[in-house]
Amino acid sequence: MNTNVAHQSRRAIGFAILSAALYALYPPIAKVLVVSAPPAILAALLYLGTGIGMTALFPLIHHTKAGQQEVSLSRADIPALVVVIITNIFAGVLMNVGIKLTSAGNISLLSNFEIVATTCLALVFFHEHVSHRLAWAIGIITVASLLLSVNDVRQFSFSWGAIFAILATICWGFENNLTRVLSDKDPLQIVIVKGWGVGLGSMVVSVFWQEKWPTLGPTLILLLLGFFAFGVSIYFYILAQRYIGAAKTSAYYAVSPFIAVLISIVFLHESLSIHFVIALLLMVWGSYLITRDTLQS
Template sequence: MTHHYGYVAAITAALLFGISSTLNKLALRDVAPLVVAGSIYLTAGVVLMFIRYTRFGRKLLSRLEFKVKPQDSFSMRDVVVLVLVILFGSFLAPLLFMSGLDLTTAVNASLLLNTETLFTVLIALIVFKERASKMSMAGILLILLGAVVVSTENLGSIELSRGIVGNIMIILAGLCWALDNNLSRFLSLKRDLLLVTSLKALIGGSALLSLSALLGVSLNIPAKSLPYILTVGSLSIGFSLVLYLFALREIGAMRTGAIFSTSTLIGAFVAFLVLGESFTPTKAFFGVLMLFGVYLLSAESPTEGSYTR
């Protein structure tokens, strides 16, 4: 299986995750934010664990072939990494993001959440020594620039001096997700990606819902909100996580993280189609820049500016 499948997986993961913003907005009309976060992760875990024991699950894992010998067993290091991934990616990041969203403006939150991509790239470059050519870095910069513009409804309304505590929480959420992205590279080498992703989602979702109950947040989910939560959980979180891990294995955290941020473009376009939110010519232009950035990344030969594991 060539590296191009890694790029296809990253783009598909971004597409699945991109639709979640619109569906989450619909669910948030009647359900508390922390309950939405916990419910979608728990749904993802249940769906993936179920699929793992079906013929489809076995066929899916067989299609996600390895370029290197797969690892069947879990070492103590793998267990520690899984615990950290759950802590940072499935618990702290959603908790910080939802809490920060309540303390700052939606515009600030949309802008600052792009720090996840920036942190992911920096950690991959500095800590894990992934290598990038000038063309790759140009592609990443184009994607990040496009994400900032596309994810921010009105750049003129940014007021970072407002809701400073909330802003800091959003940035910390981005850092936690970036740590999750980079640590997950170790788990991506496992044969059973369905087990890894289901455990991550099950434990993280259960922890978030338990925290909601302890805080006295209503766990009630109206019937009309269930389709949104089930769709986001199974597709936008569940299968998106599996494809994200596969992309990590194939093309590294730096490229996967950058490409995954195109979910902001997909989210903005779906919101335009479903919710009637604005999709201006400016957003369309910077969206095209993002896609060109993805092209620059994917057009590079695997031997150029390559990555390490």
């Protein structure tokens, strides 16, 4: 590996970790602001922040990528984009309901279930190969998710917040498989269309639910959170993929839930129950197996 390639690889790893850190801001900050902004409005503002911010940056980003011609979206992509937008509306609202009903730490760990959902759906619909290591990881993460979904094992009382979060990750797992048909198109265009589409669609849901709009302060914070946690985060993720590929980028990005847990504990002073600690250790183990499987594939 020459010096230039090694430098690009180190930068790409930095981009992947920065992307993970930016997305990790979402659960703890949303947990604080969900009191002011109901779930559908919360989703609307986050995605509108993505759409507005990335639209503003689009000319600058494409100028810096001179020579790397992207394939633009076309009319043929509209059906797939519509399904992606609808799926994300469901996922965003469900996840925010989950954030309202349970701790940010629980939500952060449960986001790992998206890997399980994505892999299982890919296995069923696309017959993708699943290695023994990945199968073990899926089982471990599933057990950890079930632990986080139960409030009281003796009374078999479920945490509705965790259940809503798991349903959201299943929606995102479906979307991850669906976006295969868009994988050769300009990812920034997809992010912008998804940001505006999901944002406006979530606003329609908020009107239907008669949710109360937050004051100016929380509104601006959520727009900025959406821009950084969803928009800029995805941009850095794309940059990392350019140099080290999708598999290695996703492996480094796997630190995001654990950064979010750390933020929740330090800044929100969330308590650590025994079953949360056990679930955390299982999630670390499962994520380690997935990272090894990904880096060696």
